[in-house]
Amino acid sequence: MTSQELQRVRQLPAGRKADLAAYVDEVGRVTVADLAAHFNVSIDTIRRDLDQLDRENVLIRTHGGAVSIAERAGRDREIDVRLSMQTAEKEAIAQLAVDLVADGSVLMINAGTTSLAVTRALRNHRNLTIATNNLRIPAEISSTVFRDLYMFGGAVRTLTQATTGPVTLGMSGSTPEMDIRCDMALIAVGAVDASGYSTSNLGDAAMMAEMISRAERTAILADSTKLDRRLFAQIIPLEGADYLITDRAPSTELAAALDAAGVTVLVPEGE
Template sequence: MAPSPTPDPGNGARRLPAGRKAELAEFVAQAGEVTVAQLAERFDVSADTIRRDLDALDADGVVVRTHGGAVSTSAVPRPDTGVEVRLRLRTAAKERIGVLAASLVRDGAALLINAGSTTLSLARALSDHRELTVATNNLRIAAEMSPSVYRDLYVLGGAIRPSAQATFGPVRFAAWSDGPEIDIRCDLAFIAVGAVSVTDGFSTSNVTEASMMSDMMDRAERVVVLADSSKFGRRLFATVAELDRADVLVTDADPPADLRDALTAAGVEVKVASA
């Protein structure tokens, strides 16, 4: 998080509302993520006033309102940020990534798609595809994907995490009767990750999620990792895989030189969905 701007002592309460809102928007943009209490103290106004200002800025698309505060639309979300907020962050980049990733899918293909706001953009971009077989732990995909797109749509079981609107558990299906579990294989696994690093590969914030993502990779002929450029150079708690586990990385901007070289050395094709 960027350092907070130096407070302007004194006359916060005497600012015109429009002026305060402009300064408030700038403050959120610099800080990335703030609470109502922080803003009320910074601008010397009541918490209710700040809430009204944030509601107005959210309606204008300047910030994203969260429970107890706000996030800059360009911020890198914290690992515990819910999917409803993530869906409104870096939306243009995610939409471009989704469209480019969807172009890799042929009609009739079998897909594994993990949870995340970027993979939801992919699912939305598949609207012109037909006869797909889709297995996912992303509950939003099950709700939003048109039946005209798929022949079969399966939701993987496991524990439900409401903030992620996803299930987390083994990548498998039980047989109808007593017997071995049904193994699954797919043409493409689309895996959205939280971080991409030269030294640490692909990572995410949750151990169970990392294990599930790795299992999805193992069951695919080709692995396509989706990550916007804010994920570059980061390392999160749980390692998903080394860079060479991916066949393709779809992103919205060229990776830094060291990461680009590492991806090339690992045999990963980088596809950039430029503006």
């Protein structure tokens, strides 16, 4: 094929989309404006192409651009990237989660962008006690919502804006660690399959499991892109949680496993 013939093929939508998918896969993360300039087409055209490629699971659409599947699967992503992904789904999950929370409750909330969405959705609650390893929560939550807010110590993971360490709170260096309990743990996870809930980091998995062990009830938060997947470190088996809150009904196989484990699945109306 001559260079002119190749150029004509690449002007066809299918050819352009194949090139676009290959480019995103190579670069890892791109903006709509960069893609429009690179392929010399309009921003609206790029948006349509990205929407279709996202539906086909070729790449992952984000607010203002896209990231490659390989980048998502291969390592933890910076929190600012994850904040732009599945935003509507996370907000829907958050609204369902806060309906389970009564004023005056004691909560443990872990790190993650879905957890941040829940934190924002708590704005009409009052007199909560919250313990978390999520470094973003103090800046995100209104002081009218909580009575007491505690941060778990440990190593700081700047990538995820979280601490990783024991689920303990000591009042001073000479005071023994206190036994702490909560009414509900709200735990955002990286994956859910028939074997249980999992995440990509061993330390995070251990911390989440300990939060869950200290809770009267546990709600697992996971958007539908995390269903029917398994990551490196298992947190707990399915029956270790009371609720799975997601944005879309699970597959038949996963739904059966959740039902057998006694997990209540909450999804938005119409889903």
